[in-house]
Amino acid sequence: MKTQVKALVVGGGAVGTSIAYHLARAGWEDVMLLERDELTSGSTWHAAGLLPYFNMSYATTHIHDYSIRFYKTLEEETGLNAGFAVVGNLRMAQCDERMDEYMLYASTAETCGVPYEFMTPEQVKAKWPLIRTEDLKGALYHQTDGYINPADVTMAMARGARQRGVMIERKWQADAFHWNGEAWEVTATKMIERGGNLVPSDEQIVITAEHVVTASGNHAQRTAKMLGIKMPAIPVEHTFIVMDQDPALVEFRKGEGNVEHPVIRDADAQSYVREERGGWILGVYEKGAPARFEYGVPDSFRADLFQLDLERIEDQYMAMNHRIPSCEECGLKDDFNGPICYTPDGNPLVGPAPGLRNMWLAEGFSFGITAAGGTGYYLAQMMVDGEAEIDMASLDPKRYGDWMTTEFAARKNEEAYEHVYILHHPDEERPACRPLRTSPAYDRQAARGAQFGWVNGWERPNYYAPEGFNDHDSRSFRRGGWWQYAVEEAKAVREGVGLIDATAFTKHLVKGPGATAFLDWFTSNKLPAIGRINLTYALTGAGTTRTEYTIVRLAQDEYYLVSAGAWTAYDSDYLKKAIEDKAPEFGYIECHDVTTQWGVFAIAGPKSRDVLREIVKDADPDTVLGNKRFPWLTMRNIELGMVPVRAIRVAYTGELGWELHHPIEMQNHLFDLLEKAGEKHGMKLVGARAQNWLRQEKSYRAFGTELGRDATPLEADLPRFVDMSKEFHGKQAMADHGIRAKCVTLLIDGPEDADPWGREVLYYGEERIGRLTSGGYSVAFGKSIGMGYVKPEHAEVGTRLKVKMFDRLWDAEVTEDSPYDPRNEKIRKDG
Incomplete structure (x- = not known):
């Protein structure tokens, strides 16, 4: 057994095996995988093996798509049949809103080239007569989908990995991780059988690895403790039951041309059903499924299951009998109630571990079989090439900061589990563990009708509504009940004055003798003079956009950096690691995360200066502003x-305005001052949804939508924030990329009752040429607006495109950058 390797993968389930395979396929030698028990002995062995394409995440859709295509190639490469049954996937809708959800998802899937077909209830019944359809509105069918045998696909990937030189060692448990400054020293203990349990022996070795990947599944909390980090990956009980043969199904299969039934997903009944040897498997996502192993998996728990709770899944069982009436005569053959790892948003944790070098996480996979192939492929790209070809930020482990606790993760994971089949409104806000992080003005805002959104744990007003308004009931895939209030708020900023709470902004203080030289290398734009600001970008090594900063120069070598509120730990980790790397070259640098020390109010609109004049303390209050x-x-x-x-x-809204950064402990005093001063000027409290619309009218790119690790600042069409006369990190790689796609703003003649959400596919004639990354309503132009990426030849102003919404193509036109006030006359207004 080797004790020095290039990469060590910890965990021998489908995910870990795929990562080892893809690292070897990418050219790395000396790759080793450790499994504490047998391959597939974690959640893999009791997974149902479904391969659902459906996902609202652009990155996750790509991952699932790669997996499904990759699994079909394994038998030819390895000689092992992965057990892939390409039977299709039928998602049924019992209500119009569910069809709206499917149409939004389908447009997102189309941006990734995923095939689909919409079917009427009559078409479903004609093709699969065992399904009751009279209460359906329609269905979404994925022809290339199906299910796979989890053990078979894992073993096929393991054989493929071995064929490429990967060493797979079973019955070895990773018990300690130590970074020696250049590599990881991993203490591994040989595990032995004793009385049916797996126990550590006295045999230990230390494996030195340049890179370590943890794919420890249910053991993620143990891994986190050994690494000294926080990780919100905690299992939740998941149940599926296997039924005896259904004579009606057997008879159906005898019919000419009748192949195996597709996987049947009855989302409104929180369940899925698939064929299994002439019978059926029912899987459920019910309320009340508990989190397990919050503080670690007991040593006695191996390939074990929990006791079945039939009462908890009774509604879903009865719904299956309703949807497939012949099921009612089938007996129960077997049951599986085992741990499946979750995260608070349902997406896995894939990428570099916070604060650690060359430590990579692949944890929290609720759909591990579906995601395993794609995760291995894209994570290998990140490790070998420095970046993946798609933006993996939405899966980054650092999207949850150190404020996250075990209790938070457990409760949110239970919520994520029961929300698998609940309608995924784009404007949804999930209630568990809220409110948690609140700014001081939270109670004042709530008393004035604030309907809050969740951003990195912070409560941030989305919009303000009258007393008695129910945010949950207002959600929709079209213009929800909140839309009219956001319109009023947007108009207030354009015509008068509005006040926005931006406290969630990420804020860092960077200072010291080396700060100026470092930031000049770290960011793409010129550094501002003292007392001035600029907008700039930190790039990845691949030349794509890693972070957007507003930099305020406070002194010769002191800077205040403001970035997106959703990405505090993500930005902080990258910034601090870069400082650590470059300090020997540039000199002493301090970096402090001061996010929670400063509150922020943004005041904007033609009358914003009038409001501030009322309360500014200065010898000449009329001219100070x-x-x-x-x-x-x-x-x-x-x-x-x-x-x-x-x-x-x-002002992020494109109007005359100021960001007012203040000591957070004084926020309520400032809020009261601004509110009182704003009364005679008609100042309105404004939420994030109106602000999002307003920034699109100015073509302001947002990190996480237009800006990310799959596009350079030049592709985002931001050359004015890139100083090519200086050297900066990622400059040459950015130039080498060229312009593969270009960011544009579109005005859209869409449905009268809906706006795009920023997930829709774009067409030029019959050709798919791009996708929206943002969408909404423009009060300035009285129609829908969006931003997105298209092929460069279709980015010229005036180009007529089509946006796919609700399974229809709607007219859209590429407009000039910053279509509202393109010369910034309103922002520069004197007074």
Whole structure:
């Protein structure tokens, strides 16, 4: 057994095996996989093996698509049949809203080239007569989908890995991880059988590995403790039952041309059904399924299951009998109630571990069989090439910060489990563990009708509504009940003045003798002069956009960095690791995450200066806010009432405005001052949804939508924020990329009752040429608006395109960048 390797993969389920295979296929030698028991002995062995394409995430759709295509090639390569039954996947809808959901998903799937077909209830009945269809509205059918044998596909990947030189060692448990400054030293213990249990022996070795990947499944909490990190991957009980043969099904299969039934997903009944040797398997996603192993898996738990709770799944069982009446005569043959790992948002944790070098996580897979192939492929790209060909940020382990606790993860994972088949409204807000992170003004905002969204744990107003309004009931795939309030808020900013809570912004203080040289290398734009600001980008090694920063220069070697609120730990980890790497070259640098020390209010609109004049403390309050003393894109320390404010003259809405960064403990005093001063000017409280619409009217790109690790700043059409005269990280790689796609803004003549959400496919004639990344409504133009990426030849202003919404193509036109106030005259307004 080798004790020095290039990469060590810990965990021998489908995910770990795929990662080892793909690292070897990508050219790495000396790859080893450790499994504490037998391959597939974790959740893999009792997985149902379904391969659902359906996912609202662009990255996850790509991962699932790769897996399904990859599994079909394994037998030819390895000689082992992976047990892939390409039977199709039929998603049925009992209500119009479910069909709306399927149409939104289908447009997203189309951006990734995933095939699908919509079917009427009559078409379903004609093809599969055992299904009751009179209460259906329709169905979505994936012809290339199906199910696979989890053990067979894992063994096929294991053989393929061995054929490529991977060493697979069973009955070895990773018990300690130590970074020696250059590589990982992993202490592994030989496991032995004793009385039916698996126990550690006295035999230990230390394996030195340049890279380590953890794919420990149900044991993720144990892994996290050994690494000294937090990881919200905790299993939840998942049940499926196997039925005896169904004579009606057997008879159906005898019919001429009748092949195996597709996987039947009755989302409105929270269940799936598939064929199994002439009978059926029923799997459920019910309420009340508990999280397990919050603090680690007991040593006695191996390939074990939990006791079946039939009462908990009674509704789903009865729904199966309703949907397939012949099931009612089938007896129960077997049951499986085992742990399946989840995360709070249902997406896995894939990427670099926070704070650690060359430590990679692949944990929290609720759909592990579906995601295993694609995860191995794209994670291998990240490890070998530096970046994947798709933006993997939405799966990054650092999307949850150190504020996350075990209790939070367990409760949110239970919620994610029961939400698998609940309608996934694009404007949904899930209630578990809320409110948790609140700014001081939270209670004041709630009293004024704020309907809150969840951003990195923070409560942030989405919009404001009258007393008695129910946010849950207002959600829709079209224009929900909240839409009218967001319109009023957007108009208030364009015509008068609005106040927005932006406290969730990520904020870092970077200072020290080496700070200027470091930031000049780290970011793409010129650094601002003292008292001024700029917008800039930190790039990946591949030249794509890693982070967007607003940089405020406070002193010669002191900078205040503001970035997206959803990505605090993500940004902080990258920034601090880069400083650690470059400090020997540039000199001493300090970096402090000051996010929770500063609150932020954004005041914007033609009357915003009038409101601030009421409360600014200065010898000349009439001119202190004018262009001469306080021009656009500058920062001034001012006093508003008794609050010292770091005021930045910039507005994400594209109107005259300021960001008011203030000591967070003084927030309520400042809120009261602004509210009182704003009364006579008609100031309106404004939420994030209106702000999102307004920033699209200005073509302001947002990180996580237009900006990410799959496009360069030049592809985002932001050359004005890239200084090619200097050297900066990722510059040459950015140039080498060229312009593969280009970001554009579109005005859309869409449905009268709906706007795009930013997930839709774009067409030029019959050709699929891009996708939307943002969408909404424009109060300035009175129609839908969107931003997205298209092939460069279709990015010219005036180009007529089509957007797919609700299974129809709608007219759209590429407009000029910043279609609202393109010369920024309103932002620069003097007074």
